[in-house]
Amino acid sequence: MPVSDSADPGDASVAPGDRPDDATDALPINELFYSxxxxxxxxxxxxxxxxxxxxxxxxxxxxxxxTSWEPTxxxxxxxxxxxxxxxxxxxxHVVLTGGEPMIHDASVALLEALDDRGYHTTVETNGTIVRDAPIDLASVSPKLASSTPTPDRAPDGADAGPWAERHERDRIDLDALAGLVDAYEFQLKFVVSDADDMPEIREVLADLRDAAAVPIRDDDVLLMPEGATRERLAETRTRVADLAMEHGFRYTPRLHVDLWNDAPET
Ligand SMILES: C[S@@+](CC[C@H](N)C(=O)[O-])C[C@H]1O[C@@H](n2cnc3c(N)ncnc32)[C@H](O)[C@@H]1O
Ligand SMILES: Nc1nc2[nH]cc(C(=O)O)c2c(=O)[nH]1
Ligand code: SF4
Ligand SMILES: [Mg+2]
Incomplete structure (x- = not known):
């Protein structure tokens, strides 16, 4: 179901102005699909x-x-x-994703309703916000320095502007990461462009192992090749697979990019 219509100015969340007054348990939905x-x-x-x-x-x-730079x-x-x-x-199985689904209070009500009906719930999250909700798999993707937008590195037509600083300030929150791994079944899914990402992954992991109450095994750590298109994935996936073997972490494919080139609703 394509449900994108109203555009927002692109701040942290969605514009409050277009939220219906009676929408206590409503969510801004960009798309809902089966894949x-x-x-x-x-x-x-x-x-x-x-x-x-x-x-x-x-x-x-x-x-x-x-859902991020130009939310609809x-x-x-x-x-x-x-x-x-x-x-x-x-x-x-239901996957709640975004954007960042954990910025929305009503994500908890949705997860509770899905849990009541017996669904397995995965939440795809950047790991900066912890909520108490029935989550069967917290799929946490902490964001590395290489994800930070800069004047030279932003999506086509987008202005990194104040986001360079804000993204850099907020992208890793060890308390939130520890809260998530302690509370839920989890996987840590790092987006990797090249070998330069590995020292930071090892650093975040060492800090998180100190901060968390539960063990974090190497096979809880997944390296995912950066690439939103088949063309880009063809450049990154083999070197990321090699890095997974070298470091003893798990590799994850991006099947929807291989199968459907990340078309909408896939
Ligand atoms: C769009 S995000 C939404 C959930 C949450 N905001 C997050 O980042 O985890 C869903 C997943 O796609 C990953 N992702 C986004 N863009 C990517 C890209 N160009 N290449 C590889 N993974 C990407 C994110 O790291 C995350 O694991
Ligand atoms: N098929 C498919 N699998 C996915 N896993 C995580 C996704 C996401 O965007 O969070 C995603 C997605 O967009 N499509
Ligand atoms: S990949 Fe980054 S910008 Fe996109 S939704 Fe996730 S955290 Fe936000
Ligand atoms: Mg996706």
Whole structure:
């Protein structure tokens, strides 16, 4: 279901002005669709994707530009989202993603409603916000320095502007990361462009192992090649696979890019 219509000015969240007054349990939804989980330890599992709009970060490479740099969405009540999810009869997994789904209070109500109906829930999150919700897999993708937008490195036509500083300030929050790994089944999914990313991954991991109460195994750590197109993935995936073997971490493909070139609703 394509549901993007109203445009926003592109601040951290979505513009409050276009939110219906009675929308206590509503979410700004950019798209809702049925596909295969393309990433991580559940890659290949048929899943319904609920993509919220609005993000507190601005990765230069964001493959969901219309939820971050230029957010678009329609406001949907949680009940209506659940009904749409239920219309995909074959699915028993739901992936809540964005944008950053954890910036929205109503994500908790949605996850509770999905849990009540027996769905397995994955939340795709940048790991900067912790909420208490029924999450079966916290798919945490901490953002490295190489994700920070700069005047030379921003999506086409976008102005990194104040986001360079803000993204850099907010992208790693060790307390939030520790809160997530302590509370939920988790995977840590790092977007990797090249070998220069590895020292920071090892540093974040060492700090997180100190901060967390639970063990973080090397196979909880996934290296995902940076690339929103087949062409770009062809440049990154083999070197990222080699890095996974060299460091003893897990590699994750991006099946939806291989299969559908990351077209909308895939
Ligand atoms: C669009 S984000 C939404 C969830 C959350 N904001 C986050 O970043 O984890 C979904 C996933 O796509 C990854 N991602 C975004 N752009 C990418 C790109 N160009 N190449 C590889 N992974 C990318 C993110 O790191 C995250 O794991
Ligand atoms: N097929 C498919 N799998 C995905 N796994 C995580 C995604 C996301 O954008 O969060 C995603 C996505 O956009 N499509
Ligand atoms: S944190 Fe996620 S949604 Fe936000 S800009 Fe980065 S990849 Fe895009
Ligand atoms: Mg995606």
């Amino acid at each position: 295969l989980q393309g990433e991580g330890r559940l890659a290949g599992v048929p899943s319904v994707f609920v993509r919220t709009s609005g993000c507190n970060l601005r990765c230069w490479f964001c493959d969901s530009y219309h 969405h329609a406001w949907l009540d949680v009940d209506d989202i659940v009904a749409e999810v239920e219309s995909y009869d074959a699915a028993d």
